[in-house]
Amino acid sequence: MGKAKLFAWGVAIVIFLVLMIVTPSIPQSEEYHNFADQRKLFFGIPNTLNVVSNVPYLVVGVVGLILCYHGNYFRLSLEGELWGWSCFFVGVAAVAFGSSYYHAMPNDARLVWDRLPMTIAFTSIVAIFIIERIDEKTGTTSIAPLIVAGVLSILFFDDLRPYAVVQFLPCIAIPLMTILMPPMYSHSTYWLWAAAFYLLAKVEEAEDKPIYKFTHHVVSGHTLKHLCAAMVPIFLTLMLAKRSVETEGKSLFHKWKSYWISIKENQNKAETIECEYAVVSTMTE
DSSP states (O other): OOHHHHHHHHHHHHHHHHHHHHSOOOOOOGGGGOOSOOOOOSTTOTTHHHHHTTHHHHHHHHHHHHHHHSTTTTOOOSHHHHHHHHHHHHHHHHHHHHHHHHHHSOOHHHHHHHHHHHHHHHHHHHHHHHHHHTOHHHHHHHHHHHHHHHHHHHHOTTOOHHHHHHHHHHHHHHHHHHHHSOOSBSOTHHHHHHHHHHHHHHHHHHTHHHHHHHTTTSOOHHHHHHHHHTHHHHHHHHHHHHOOBOSSOOOHHHHHHHHHHHHHHHHHHHHHHHHHHHHHHHHHO
């Protein structure tokens, strides 16, 4: 690893440590476990909808993992990509078990198993992005350290700050990198769709009780959060199936800028033609 990369990692670690020192700890609130929908609807499953709404994670996780290896359906040419996406889909599938286990009896002890699979998925995505947008070797070697860092973050159970960094930093960094950095593959907009659905899921999570009341106790915000967040791996799976190697080497920002300029130029041409037509019409009269 070059000096510049070592320096970048060093700066990131120092910033994290400074933030941990200067910001107050965030304890886990007991109120978090008090979800709006606590009905036992069928098969004797407690908190039924919050449990069964995790099924999509198992389906998309298993399908994605199979497609990573079955005839190389996703056309993953780099070893780091294969490992990264494999870890991601394993994490997604494991969310179904961890989250169901937690929601069957929400408490602090079980919350660890809810968050553990999600940290594996989050950190794998970061490593994949490093491979695709920054450097293949750096991204590949960062898979294991990032996953370990994610796992360690949930062990600070009386302090949510490390887990918040693991969860929310990718939510900020990935959309920005998607827009500003040249991609290795096409269909980069799928990353933005995935980020948008995750943002919507977090809003639904925060508005759990108001949504439950608004729907007249049909469905809660947390149940919708599960379904909406499941759209993230669905969009990423579709992206993997559709994408091809990007030949232009232009960022989304550059493409959008070029598109906007071409629209303005066409508008100017249309206005010029309209003016010339008006002048000719006036002269003929």
